[in-house]
Every structure is written in C-alpha cells, then in structure tokens.
C-alpha cells in the first residue's frame with residue numbers, strides 16, 4: 225500500500241487518479257481548493273483532504289509549515305507525490321494578460337509543485353521507495369501561440385525533473401509526464417477561448433467533435449500503471465501516449 229499526495233484531486237484527471245488509487249487500497253492525501261465530489265468509498269478507503277489554494281504563496285507556506293505532510297507520510301514505505309494541479313489561464317498573446325494572472329498561474333503551476341517536491345524529499349528520507357510525478361503537457365515541448373505562460377510553466381516542470389533526476393536523491397524516482405489531451409474542464413476552457421487569444425482553437429474544437437479526447441479514467445489507469453512500474457523515472461521527461 226502506497227501513500228500518495230495528489231494535488232488538484234477535486235476533479236478531472238486528479239479525481240480519476242484519486243478514485244482508482246483508493247479502489248486499489250492505497251492511502252491518498254488530496255489537496256485542492258474544493259473537496260472531491262461523488263467519490264465511491266469502500267470500507268478500506270483511506271483519504272484525507274486539505275482545502276488549500278495553491279495560487280497563494282501564504283497558503284502554500286502555511287501548508288508546508290504545518291505537520292500535514294509529515295503526519296501523512298510518517299509510517300509510509302512507499303511515498304508518492306503527484307503534482308497534478310494546474311491551470312491554463314491566462315490564455316492570450318504576450319502583452320494581453322494582467323500581471324496578477326501570470327503570477328497566480330506560475331504559483332499554481334510551478335512554485336507549488338517545486339516547493340512540495342522539496343518538502344516531500346526533506347521529510348520522506350525513511351521511505352524505501354519515493355516517487356514524484358509532475359503532470360506536464362505536450363505544451364512544455366511544443367510552442368502554442370496564446371499559451372505562452374502555460375507552455376513556460378510546464379517546461380519549468382520538465383527541467384526541474386531533469387535536474388532532480390541528475391541530483392539522484394536516495395530511493396527516489398522523478399518523472400515529468402505529458403498525459404495527452406483529456407476531456408476535462410481544462411479542455412472546455414480551451415474551446416471557450418476567443419480566437420484572437422488562441423488562434424489554434426479550431427484544432428481543439430475538432431478533437432472534441434471527432435471524439436478524440438481521452439477520458440480522465442482511461443488516462444488515470446495508464447498513468448497509475450506506469451507510476452507503480454519499474455520503468456517509472458528511467459527517463460525524466462516522457463509522454464504517456466508513447467509508453
């Protein structure tokens with residue numbers, strides 16, 4: 225049984241990961257602004273939820289200064305951090321966004337996962353198996369006009385994984401994984417964006433219309449299989465569609 229901290233567990237990919245990991249008998253600590261809804265619990269489900277706004281520096285600091293992570297991982301043999309929370313906004317060409325939106329996005333997408341990874345590594349030294357996943361994106365590796373903040377934030381996660389992998393913390397594997405295109409609220413937000421903010425929007429309209437989006441459940445299944453396998457972390461940056 226693994227102990228897994230999952231950020232952004234309240235909906236989308238994070239909710240599907242949470243449900244499937246609980247179904248498999250693992251312990252989950254979920255961190256989002258809202259609780260997960262419609263969870264199917266069994267007698268053996270062990271879930272703890274913390275409402276934290278990962279877009280606020282003070283809330284991240286409060287979480288890290290508390291004993292929440294230490295208490296959760298105290299007796300874990302296998303400890304896993306899934307940095308999944310993320311947001312696409314602000315969508316728009318450089319020069320169009322409000323500075324506060326950029327700062328908020330970088331806080332959720334970069335500052336929170338890096339600070340959580342740092343704390344995770346500091347407190348789980350006793351574990352015989354430690355794993356960190358950053359949920360990245362194809363946008364980390366290919367530029368998209370209108371997504372300059374998002375692309376830069378996901379590229380930061382990729383490079384963080386490469387560096388930590390090179391540092392080689394004891395008993396730890398790290399991987400930044402692009403999950404593919406998933407039918408979640410994030411995709412709905414893409415289709416709701418204005419063409420002048422995101423000129424490539426028709427491609428994403430077409431993906432939805434042609435039924436080409438993967439379900440969160442399907443992606444979660446594949447991600448968990450890889451996460452718990454021996455091949456996890458062999459390469460620090462991967463695409464789930466190639467595994």
Ligand SMILES: NC(=O)c1ccc[n+]([C@@H]2O[C@H](COP(=O)([O-])OP(=O)(O)OC[C@H]3O[C@@H](n4cnc5c(N)ncnc54)[C@H](OP(=O)(O)O)[C@@H]3O)[C@@H](O)[C@H]2O)c1
Pocket residue numbers: 231232233234235236237238255256257258259276277278279280307308309310311332359360361362402403404405406407408409410411
């Ligand atoms: N959907 C795709 O096609 C796609 C493609 C490539 C990569 N990804 C990546 O996959 C991950 C999951 O995306 P998704 O599609 O499942 O997105 P989603 O449905 O929009 O869910 C995002 C999750 O992040 C949490 N979150 C957002 N802002 C937060 C904040 N300030 N503090 C704490 N939690 C926050 C949300 O919880 P609360 O609102 O409750 O806080 C929610 O649980 C993201 O990192 C995304 O970049 C998605």
